[in-house]
Amino acid sequence: MPASFELGEEPLLARANLDRADQVRKNPERLRAGWATxxxxLVDHSGQYGVTEQGTLGWVPAISLGAEPVADAVFLALQVVDGHEVDSWALRVEETPDVFGEARSGAHRLPADEAGLLATALGMLNWHRTASYSPIDGDPLELVQGGWLRRNPKTGAEEYPRTDPAVIMVIHDGADQVLLGRQAVWPERWFSTLAGFVEPGESLEQCVRREVFEEAGIHVHSPHYLGSQPWPFPRSLMLGFEAIGDPADPLSFRDGELGDARWFHRDDVLQALGRDREWNGTNTDAELLLPGSISIARSLITGWARAPKP
Structure with a gap:
């Protein structure tokens, strides 16, 4: 049985078409040669990054930071800029420039490739934050391959970037009702899809069923994969699903993650989408506020609400 609907468009952070240039990462001489251009x-410890007056990413010339690649910099991609191939890097700094952006509230304004570069930068820098030392013996690890590998210089043991898989699912009744939840720390009327991390020894479909039961206390069936999106907060991959539940089943917030969950009618969701409001607190009269366009949650909700009725 196929999925009952498709995502109307790819999630925002999954639209980039980047040349990650693995062959460049593995060539130290090539990395040094490309540094001049x-x-x-620059990204600070809270995830803020420089932006231009137009709201695009605020790149700085690499040569302004030193004659050779900075020790903690991470190579992102090889791109064509103004007709020339340019290496793009990211670097964690204490402070960003005076004009800065924040991914959760500003990434939706970026072109697709820049949004993808930002997601890569945040995910890699967040991994490096916790990967400076060997998990085996505590020895310091050196950065190699443009920051895409950490190696123990004494033993040669290697550590690769870590991505944590998580499922995120739109639960509906197969007709016109959808289940949305609100974490206890969120303001009233802010609702989104349910989500959770995949555990060892668990398939994605098993995780969908378990997470919904733990968070909302109901059993769902017929999970189907719909699409994915990197989520660098700190370094996750969100795997989007749909599954079927029964609105007659009583809800029970078993693990305490949800402060509320409700079944909403398709018309209510369409009305919320039609307001084109995001989680910014500007529409205090709205009965339902939906997640921002940066999240695959928005794509899942939109895809379900605007799909042809069964």
Whole structure:
């Protein structure tokens, strides 16, 4: 049995078409040679990054940071800028430039490739934050391959970037009702899809069923994969699903993650989507506020609400 609907469009952070240039990462001489014309995105410890007055990523010339690649910089991609191939890097800094952006509230304004570069930068820098030392013996690890590998210089043991898989699902009744939840710390009227991390020894479909039962206390069936999106907060891959539940089953917030969950009618969701409001608190009269366009949750909700009725 196929999925009952498709995503109307790819999630925002999954639209980039990047040349990650693995062959460049693995060539130290090539990385050094490209540094003179490269550009670097500076990101602070809270995830803020430089932006231009137009709201695009605020790159700085790599050469302004030193004659050779900075020790903690991460190579992102090889791109064509103004007709020339340019290496793009990211670097964690204490402070970003005066004009800065924040991914959760500003990434939806970026072109697709820049949004993808930002997601890559945040995911890689967040991994490096916790990967400076060997998990085996505590020895310091050196960065190699443009920051895409950490190696123990004494033993040669290697550590690769980590991505944590998580499922995110729109639960509906096969007709006109959809289940949305609100975490206890969220303001009233802010609702989104349910989600959770995949556990060892668990398939994605098993995780969908378990997470819904743990969070909302109901059993669902017929999970189907719909699409995915990187989510660099700190370094996850969100795997989007749909599944079927029964609105007659009583809800029970078993693990305490949800402060509320409700079944909403398709018309209510369409009305919320039609307001084109995101989680910004500007529409205090709305009965339902939906997640912002940066999240695959928005794509899942939109895809379900605007799909042809069964």
């Amino acid at each position: 490269a550009r670097v995105l």
